[in-house]
Amino acid sequence: MLVRQYECDVAFTPMIIADSFVHSAKARANEFTTSEVDRPLVVQFAAKTAEEFSTAAQLVSPYCDAVDLNCGCPQRWAIKECYGCYLLNQPELVADMVRQTKCNATVPVSIKIRVSEDMRKTVELVRRAEKAGVEWITVHGRTVKQRAEPVDYDSIKQVVDSVSIPVFANGDITQASHVGDVCSRTGARGVMAARGILSNPGMFAGHSQTTLDCIQSWVDIALSTGTPFTTFHHHLMYMLEKAHSKADRQVFNTLGSIPAVLNFLESHYGIS
Numbered sequence: 001m002l003v004r005q006y007e008c009d010v011a012f013t014p015m016i017i018a019d020s021f022v023h024s025a026k027a028r029a030n031e032f033t034t035s036e037v038d039r040p041l042v043v044q045f046a047a048k049t050a051e052e053f054s055t056a057a058q059l060v061s062p063y064c065d066a067v068d069l070n071c072g073c074p075q076r077w078a079i080k081e082c083y084g085c086y087l088l089n090q091p092e093l094v095a096d097m098v099r100q101t102k103c104n105a106t107v108p109v110s111i112k113i114r115v116s117e118d119m120r121k122t123v124e125l126v127r128r129a130e131k132a133g134v135e136w137i138t139v140h141g142r143t144v145k146q147r148a149e150p151v152d153y154d155s156i157k158q159v160v161d162s163v164s165i166p167v168f169a170n171g172d173i174t175q176a177s178h179v180g181d182v183c184s185r186t187g188a189r190g191v192m193a194a195r196g197i198l199s200n201p202g203m204f205a206g207h208s209q210t211t212l213d214c215i216q217s218w219v220d221i222a223l224s225t226g227t228p229f230t231t232f233h234h235h236l237m238y239m240l241e242k243a244h245s246k247a248d249r250q251v252f253n254t255l256g257s258i259p260a261v262l263n264f265l266e267s268h269y270g271i272s
Contacts, residue, residue, distance in 0.1 A: 001038055002218050003197060006205040009190070010040040015070045017083075018047035018056035034063050035225065042110065044068040046083040050093075050100040057105035066108040066135070069097055071125075072170075074114065074144045085144040088116055091125040095132035108135040112170070112192075115155040117143050122155070123162045136166040138192050153185045160187040168192050174199075176206045198238040210239040216271050219262070229258055236261065243269075 003011055013032065020027040034041060041064045047053035057067040071094060073084025087094050094111065101109050111134055116122045126137055139159050141151040151171035160167045169188040173179065174196035182191055196203055202214050218239065222232040237253055244252060248268065255261050265271040 001221055002214070003201045003204075005217060006202040006207070006214065008197065008201075008204050010042060010065070011038075012042045012044050012068060012192070015044050015046050015073060015084075016056070018045040018052040021045070022052055022055045022059065028059070032060065032063075040065040042066045042068050044070050044112070046070050046073065046078060047097060048082040048086070050097040053097045054101040054104045057101045057107065057109070061106045064107060066110060067101065067105060068110045068112055068138075069094065069101075070112050072112045072114040072138075072140050074147075079144070085114055088113060088125060088144070089121065091121075091128045094125060095128040098129055098132040098134045102133045110134060110136045110138065112138040112140070114140045114142055114144055115152065115159070119155060119158055122159060126159055126163050130163045130165050134165065136168065136189075137163065138168040138170050139188075140170040142171055153182065156186040156188060166190075170194070172196075174203070175208070176204055179204070198235070199241055201239065209242045212269055212271060215239055215265070215269070219265065219271060223258075232258065233261055236265075 016031045017027075021031060032043065043060045043064045045053055045056050045067060047056065047069060053069060060067065069087075070084055071087040075084065078084035079086045098109050098111065111129055113122070113125065129137065137159065139156045141153055141156045142149060153169070156167070156169050166189040167187075168190050169182050169186050170192040173182065173191045173193040179191050182188065193203065200207060200210050201218070202211055207214070215236070218235060221227070233255065240252065241249065252264055255264060262272065
């Protein structure tokens with residue numbers, strides 16, 4: 001709800017492990033809470049079989065607008081468990097996961113990828129996914145081994161040129177001014193932001209950093225919807241990172257309750 005007040009068109013959930021989501025009611029309660037006003041919403045899953053992705057998608061279909069298969073998480077634990085970037089080398093499996101999920105779920109299916117060092121593998125992956133029926137693809141322009149290296153916009157353009165479905169560019173989108181430039185260089189239909197939008201939910205509206213009005217809106221939303229403390233606090237840690245002094249950041253990040261956070265916000269920023 002918050003980011004769409006500031007010209008963001010659609011929001012994705014964090015990556016949810018499909019297997020535990022399917023088999024555990026507790027996991028579903030912890031990982032996915034939404035409401036009718038929380039739209040448009042895409043639920044992003046980590047999955048390694050067509051059955052678990054399809055089943056997870058069926059469970060969330062009544063409560064979202066699309067589901068996304070994460071093929072881009074570069075974390076070692078994810079790859080070890082055959083999630084995320086592991087799937088970059090499994091084009092037929094990805095296609096099967098898309099195909100089966102489209103047959104059984106009632107919402108569109110997308111995938112999010114990183115690029116391979118050998119772009120021929122990336123092109124094969126996206127073309128198979130397109131043939132299987134994926135509605136759009138988001139491309140992070142780095143390989144699995146890259147973290148802070150510059151985003152490879154040429155590789156994103158190669159994906160755009162290889163398929164006829166919409167492609168969205170991801171990687172180092174931290175200012176609204178980046179959007180037009182990235183789309184012009186790649187031919188992408190739009191962009192996805194992760195860290196940039198976490199630290200500044202008003203980024204797409206042209207704000208250079210999180211405004212006090214934005215922080216107040218998040219506090220009001222979180223308190224009115226019963227957002228768990230860890231989520232409430234974690235988002236504020238991102239949003240206030242540039243506003244805090246180092247000393248204040250150290251204090252704020254160790255706060256352990258909603259009253260403590262509210263007292264801090266009121267005393268430092270006049271937010272209640």
